[in-house]
Amino acid sequence: MEQIKLDFHIHSHYSPDGNMKPILILEKSMSVGLDVIAVTDHNTTKGALEARNLSEQMDLDILVIVGQEVKTLSGEIIVLNIEEDIPKNLSLEDTINYGKGGFFIAPHPFDKFRQGIGEDLDLIKSKINAIEIFNSRTLLSNHNKLAGSYARLNKVPGIAGSDSHFQEEIGSSYFMLKSKKNINSVLKGIKENEIFIYGRQTGFKPHIKTSLIHFLK
Ligand SMILES: [Zn+2]
Numbered sequence: 089m090e091q092i093k094l095d096f097h098i099h100s101h102y103s104p105d106g107n108m109k110p111i112l113i114l115e116k117s118m119s120v121g122l123d124v125i126a127v128t129d130h131n132t133t134k135g136a137l138e139a140r141n142l143s144e145q146m147d148l149d150i151l152v153i154v155g156q157e158v159k160t161l162s163g164e165i166i167v168l169n170i171e172e173d174i175p176k177n178l179s180l181e182d183t184i185n186y187g188k189g190g191f192f193i194a195p196h197p198f199d200k201f202r203q204g205i206g207e208d209l210d211l212i213k214s215k216i217n218a219i220e221i222f223n224s225r226t227l228l229s230n231h232n233k234l235a236g237s238y239a240r241l242n243k244v245p246g247i248a249g250s251d252s253h254f255q256e257e258i259g260s261s262y263f264m265l266k267s268k269k270n271i272n273s274v275l276k277g278i279k280e281n282e283i284f285i286y287g288r289q290t291g292f293k294p295h296i297k298t299s300l301i302h303f304l305k
Pocket of ligand 1: 157
């Protein structure tokens with residue numbers, strides 16, 4: 089089986105703080121060699137559905153997984169493979185129940201500046217499928233390290249996400265996995281196969297741009 093390259097955390101212009109059209113996400117992702125991406129807008133699957141449909145209609149060589157980054161009372165959680173929008177501001181447990189059958193990831197869990205769920209990870213560690221142990225927008229590298237140790241200690245698979253809101257961020261982090269390029273094989277592979285993380289932090293600049301976009305929208 090071949091090694092494939094994946095990024096499970098990308099925002100489109102359907103996020104209040106992002107500006108990328110789904111077609112641009114597809115173009116840019118293919119240009120940096122990504123095989124699989126999850127589009128994960130804040131509290132909506134609109135961007136992901138559009139990207140997935142475009143990829144299928146145009147028969148592009150990239151697999152799009154439908155995702156959303158849902159705000160809960162504890163912080164944010166990424167839900168993949170559920171098409172319906174999950175209501176925001178539910179408890180973590182209710183969010184997981186609502187998204188039953190989905191694939192759950194704790195993004196930047198120890199980044200307290202950016203809605204990480206922190207210690208509440210303990211409440212759901214048996215129910216989540218992966219922890220984002222490298223997030224390119226995390227400003228303190230310590231936050232990624234804490235996530236990595238937590239994942240190892242609790243035997244939860246660790247993945248990476250660029251948290252891209254702008255095209256120059258796509259490719260800043262990704263993970264590699266032995267898997268076929270279809271959703272079932274990928275999600276099963278995360279559970280069973282070795283995962284290799286590659287990443288760099290994108291620094292302050294994208295954050296400033298994000299606040300500006302949010303302000304201008
Ligand atoms: Zn995000």
